[in-house]
Amino acid sequence: MAIWLSRSRKIAHFLNPKIAYFLQPEDFSYKIHVNYVNSSSFRTLSGENFRSPHAFLDNSATVSALQRRCRRPESTRAGEQVETRYSDDDYEDENQAMDFPGGRVSFTHEMKFISEAADKRIPCYRVLSDDGYLIAGSRFEQVDKETAVKMYKSMVTLQIMDNIFYEAQRQGRISFYLTSTGEEAINIAAAAALTSDDVILPQYREPGILLWRGFTLQEFANQCFGNNADYGKGKQMPIHYGSNKHNFFTISSPIATQLPQAAGVAYSLKMDKKEACVVAFTGDGGTKQFRSDGVVVKGQAYGIRSIRVDGNDALAVYSTIRAAREMVIHEQKPVLVEALSYRVGHHSTSDDSTKYRPVDEIEHWKTARSPLARFRKWVHKNGWWTDDEESELRGSIRKQLLNAIQVAEKTEKPQLAEMFSDVYDNLPSNLHEQEKSLRETIKRHRQDYPTDVPL
């Protein structure tokens, strides 16, 4: 369940990163050590005592660890990147600067704490105004008519799919659902900006990417109904889509669990010299529940290029992801994209979000800030889309969805044997035995078991 004051939703974009910087444990601990050293010098300067002697001991241990590290050529090399940023020409004197693993650090006589927040929040890149006009002077990636119309149609499809599946849950036909309402532009524009070779590690509010890549409405319905045709064979809750064919890793519920995996996927793409990247998605829960100005500012802290973009502006998202993809693949660096948006729906069918956020706030984002409405205005103004086409599209998608649901509902559930498959590549003996014993139990107590699961 989201914390109500969190409004952003981000795309962590790990594209073929220069992994050395991002992943090496040495680098990471090095950053922590720097913090420790700062606090110990703070102590000396202010004369303030630490409450516990442990902290002090920790610091001296740290210093020796650092000295050890000084001799490591790796850490010095990593530091070269930093040096250009932090060394100051005025302080080239040996007494006013020191060589430190990670680069040369200048001294200062000023005891100046870095503020917890910058004076101004990071601005948000956008291209389209709320009325769907191009903002004068904005730089963006051109989108041709065909792509723009496909993007718009996909956003509409996603919205209708959400409405119909949500209703189906309400009617008790599926056990659970959650919508992407409000985040259609992030879903679709990101998908449009990527190629189908790019690997997606989703959270759970990005089905639009699959939709864009050709996952059919029937395939969505099959997963939600957990039937025989569901690729996950009915084992996971609804909305936990996955499609190998579409380079879309199967969704896992634990928040942010896929982020480190994305770095591994990226490393593999890099080693294989693929012209492709990996995109991992995560929400506020995985990133921003602290007092920082979102997650975008953490990019610099990790040495990752970052940008804040209006997640409800499809053109801005599209342009951002296109540019990020270029950098990642051709410069071999990771990029962090923070797309500001608002989850208009409840967290899921198990949630009533009016308990923790005002109704008029939801309404505002649903109407005035709708990413769909904004993009539509633009497409409309270009003369690429008419009202007639709109109503025809909506009617036809609705029909297709109702049909998909009916088919999915009628399709048999997966065979009982599927319960035991895929735990391992092959069935081990304990599962053989358990399957056999279960089948005997079922024979004795048929009434205990659902009849829609074929034995």
Added chain:
Amino acid sequence: MILVAYGRQVDCAYVFGEDVGFGGVFRCTTGLSDRFGKQRVFNTPLCEQGIVGFAIGLAAMGNRAIAEIQFADYIFPAFDQIVNEAAKFRYRSGNQFNCGGLTIRAPYGAVGHGGHYHSQSPEAFFCHVPGIKVVIPRSPQQAKGLLLSSIRDPNPVVFFEPKWLYRLAVEEVPENDYMLPLSEAEVIREGSDITLVGWGAQLSVMEQACVEAEKDGISCELIDLKTLIPWDKEKIESSVNKTGRLLVSHEAPITGGFGAEISASITERCFLRLEAPVARVCGLDTPFPLVFEPFYLPTKNKILDAIKSTVNYYSSYDKSSPVHQHTLLEKNHLWIYAFNALDRRVA
């Protein structure tokens, strides 16, 4: 509400976790923050490792830290803090420090539609960790008494709450402050033919099986273990010495489940008295499956079948003998068998 009782009493109690400030996903902490203030009852960032780490620090300073993990399925990111930190805090410092004021609450178990990540019963992982206690209540009344004991216990406790309790169980819960002892099992149904041991939500399934078995003339003794570590071996032992048979049931996968520990310990202690192998009726060795949940679960009839086959263990070899009165021959068999085994062990 249990937490209300607690909060009223103690100044140094803190309740926190994801969405806890506005009641939590199971509404367990509804109204608590209004009543005790946002400084005592609050939301945390979505970071289980951080929640437990914070709770350990708070507890180490002498407070009662009551941390909620939204679902037991999401306790794993905090595993390191629980296993390497909370559990060893006292031991590694020679008792200079402890985080005994720590209680971690987490809803666990099947709900009918939870799939992989809203259904698991991870208790066995924690039972393998010396230094923490694991407590699981079976009913609202029990939950209150055991939770208060867990909070006040001078050791860190992982407290798993059966999810089904939140919606289904209705029970009069005394208003007053009361505690139920930890590490003390309770016989909740007396019987003479077989001992059944379980905890949490599974007990009500087991109880139904006991009722059915009774119709067939089998008298079952049902024991709620309540605290899984350190557990009340003696009570189980004395019950098995009376009945001569044992069945353990839990929702978690059978392999490496806590039932295995009970089975091994009781076999060690009651070997000569056991008239049948210890039966285990548990979840299967697969991840918790959505569509197949009814097949996966240790249902009433699976338990009932196991009760019958355990009680009829010998008669299934010798059809002529009645179930409850062993012939001398059978007894002899049993003893011979047992001595053979003893010999083997001595050798």
